[in-house]
Amino acid sequence: MSKPSRRSFLQGAAAVVGGAGVASALPSVPSVHVGGTDELKVGLIGCGGRGSGAANQALSTKGPVRLVAVGDMFQERLNNCVESLGENPDFKGKVDVPADKRFVGFDAVQGVLASECDVVLLATPPHFRPMHFEAAVNAGKHVFFEKPVAVDAPGVRRVLAANEIARQKNLAVVCGLQRHHQNSYVSAMRLVHDGAIGKVLFARCSWNQGGLWVVDRKPEWSDMEWQLRNWLYFTWLSGDHIVEQHVHNIDVANWGLQGHPVKARGMGGRQVRTDAKYGHIFDHHAVQFQYAGGAFCFSECRQIDGCANDVSEHFYGTDGECHLDGGGGAQITGKNPWKWTGPNNDP
């Protein structure tokens, strides 16, 4: 396996959607050093909690890296992000975003993509992701995009089509489904795939937790501004919490069962979070996903205060069971017992 430079990795890595493909794409990376400097110039679109976090993580990587352009729907969110990154003593000289490289509004994405950035971090509410991803690929940028990559089937198809173009252009694409980069998950999944629990008959997964933040409406806000500032609660923006949050666990179920569901039967509702300020998403869902080989995954997600919390994934096979959670817990019981005892990395 060659050891490409950071730049040649970016130049050479084939596009993938989902973290699993990233590792498998690595061995095929050519070690050709493509001219210029090794510095990676980063653009950020969506300067909220995750976008700021992703920029922070990008700037914390070892090689030379610089944030050169940012975009957000709202000026104050952009300012807060750039200022807090700029105040970090570890990022001296790495936050280089002059006023003409700060873009605000629906077309902020265009400004960032027109900048000199090599790689762009896409961290807006997911409604915009297919459009932003497609535009980024068309602009020849490498992409880190947050999950979920879309909120509906047309959006998913658009992402798949853009990913094909990214592949043809040899652009690197990495998705924020971070369990694919978490040692405990990667190790456990390898064992499950190698037969440690025998034939996997069914799985269950859940993201059950309490309620989340709400931004109180101001009288001067339009409906659009109110919805954008409370995007979690509007299906067109978030896909509902089964897509926005529970995607992590369903993704692990698909990973373990090595496929995608062919059928789903489910129910959900709005039991507690009924006030208009919560938009129109549900507060709980329960779905049975059926896979091609006959396996099932029983999936639950809930955002209701005062109930039992559980964020985890479980696989049940003919020879044992595998139990996983995002905190780094990973265990196999049955014929081939195993427990993850290695260091927990930040995925």
Ligand SMILES: NC(=O)c1ccc[n+]([C@@H]2O[C@H](COP(=O)([O-])OP(=O)(O)OC[C@H]3O[C@@H](n4cnc5c(N)ncnc54)[C@H](O)[C@@H]3O)[C@@H](O)[C@H]2O)c1
């Ligand atoms: N992988 C993870 O563990 C993880 C964790 C948290 C969030 N996320 C994902 O990251 C994304 C962002 O979540 P967040 O928690 O940072 O939300 P957030 O509300 O804190 O940030 C979103 C930002 O995007 C901006 N924005 C909205 N529309 C925009 C547009 N069209 N163009 C440019 N900017 C726009 C908003 O003003 C806001 O600043 C979501 O898809 C979420 O699911 C992933």
